[in-house]
Amino acid sequence: MSDERIVILAHEKFPERAKTALGVMRYGDQDVRAVLDRDRAGDRVRDHVSDLDDAPIVESFDEAYAAADGDLDALYIGIAPIGGGFDESWRADVEAAIEAGCDVVSGLHYFLTDDAELAALADEHGVELRDVREPDDDLTVATGGAGDVDADVVCTVGTDCSVGKMTASLEIVAAARERGIDAAFIPTGQTGIMIAGWGNPIDRVVSDFTAGAVEDMLVEVGDDYDLLVVEGQGSIVHPAYSAVTCGILHGSMADGLVLCHAAGREVVHGFESFDLPSVSEYVDLYEGLANPVHETDIVAGALNTKDVEDDEDAADAVAAFAVDAGVPAADPVRQGADAIVDGIVDAGLGGSTVPGASAGAADE
């Protein structure tokens, strides 16, 4: 949540294997007072990641609490083992946080509220265990209501899992705000929810309510903004996760789509016997599937070039991707999301306050 003073647990995994921790540190409004990593204790965040706000890396919650003079609101679990279980080596830190009056925020599949010991301790100390992966009980089927919100809606859609849809969405929101567009991020996954401080974990809702859970969020905030950027999930031709993708696509009733891809990716991540279609085929698939529910187009592209070492090669890859997709494109991390926002604005999206892509430059 905004301005929360927090500690992030990332034992033995900071920074490379602490995706959630990095996401919250890079994009969240939280005030990160310390990172817990027993393997890096004594280092500083900036020793490892130069573009983040600095903070000490410490061995235990107690040490973090002392360093912060007790000014702490919450402990965030910033890592997720394969399978999403709770690692027993974290228990002492979680218990110490609860005893110190801190909420505990977790995106694990394993719900902290289902852990009888932790639940009892939290109860005793009057703190909240916030399992962001647990859906609200009052979700229901979509009604088509996302089409009626005042804001324009953009949805990031992918050629695969793990191509950077959440990052692209957050960078688009940041770049749009820079131009004076009143934009907001609509999270759909656990890291996005931890960053935003609210949201429905779409991959965990009852399948019949997939689109409805997206609509629910858009209706909740849709009249407060000019542009909403919905974090997409998976890919529409993913052998396992396409249902979630499809529900987000139709539930968002997006006015524009941003196609996200990772440079060099040719087969489905983790399902290597499945080839990815060509970029232009994805454009046709997403537009063809979305249009009968709500008219839309691919309006921009985001290419993740983290595996391309040379900057010039990366720029070439982005240029080629833009040609294949037929829209403006950028690597939002390497190049910033301005070209992507250009595509969104050129499609007439982002609210009446934005007369055009070039006018936006006046803010810069």
Next chain:
Amino acid sequence: MSDERIVILAHEKFPERAKTALGVMRYGDQDVRAVLDRDRAGDRVRDHVSDLDDAPIVESFDEAYAAADGDLDALYIGIAPIGGGFDESWRADVEAAIEAGCDVVSGLHYFLTDDAELAALADEHGVELRDVREPDDDLTVATGGAGDVDADVVCTVGTDCSVGKMTASLEIVAAARERGIDAAFIPTGQTGIMIAGWGNPIDRVVSDFTAGAVEDMLVEVGDDYDLLVVEGQGSIVHPAYSAVTCGILHGSMADGLVLCHAAGREVVHGFESFDLPSVSEYVDLYEGLANPVHETDIVAGALNTKDVEDDEDAADAVAAFAVDAGVPAADPVRQGADAIVDGIVDAGLGGSTVPGASAGAADE
């Protein structure tokens, strides 16, 4: 379940508004000893539906029990109010069934096992409350395993909800068996599960497991049959339910698709502001979306003509639908599913024992 001696509760709704009851009576292997409908008590099933096995319609479970000399295994809830709640006017019959040692089978959203009174009573009498809409706890994400089963897989896909995908699937299985093809029905919805006596309620599983829950069923029985017919749900461009449709499409990794439509349907059922695309657009959408995961085609069509009064008009509608879809088609209820099975067999599906469509006729 096969050969269960059952009573079906359909108070005030038999037969027109008792879709589940009719499905079980028409397609299930259960031995239906009586129907409960307090408005029709004293009538016989055949007084209302000529093509079903006959049985008495009675006022209460106790009356049914007496009429069956106590030879009863289960009470099925054969109706579903809007919202899927439990109607308190049924409680006396459900309690009487439990007290008589019968299991109770329900596809309601409201789980009988969550009703403390019924759960305690069932426990006391050693009977089972079977909520077919409650998913197994051990479901997980798909792995692509449906592509490896021995059986050929056909999936029914629709232009909308409520166009007859379950009925088409069951009629295809029956017609295929008539030809000597070792075919089985793979249920995905509560009525299908009550008919088949097993299955995962796909619309109730965690969205991330949608495809996995279909794969789970196909892997379980896929090596025991030559042809599996997966009951589709919704439509791939349904504003609310497309996630379920997409998960079934990709989870089934179908070798052939049967496109199901209702004659005259032009807008989405219950979402009338959404137009249906043309039949040929559906063919392109389903094939385009399915193919990157598993190569497949629309191989046949099923047209529901129940709203067409005249037989000749219905036949004309089927012929026009077959032209639009570019495949053999039939109304499986009005005309039988033979033409549909022709399309399946002509596509090379149904196992090596079937040399071709014409050879199959030898069995008839």
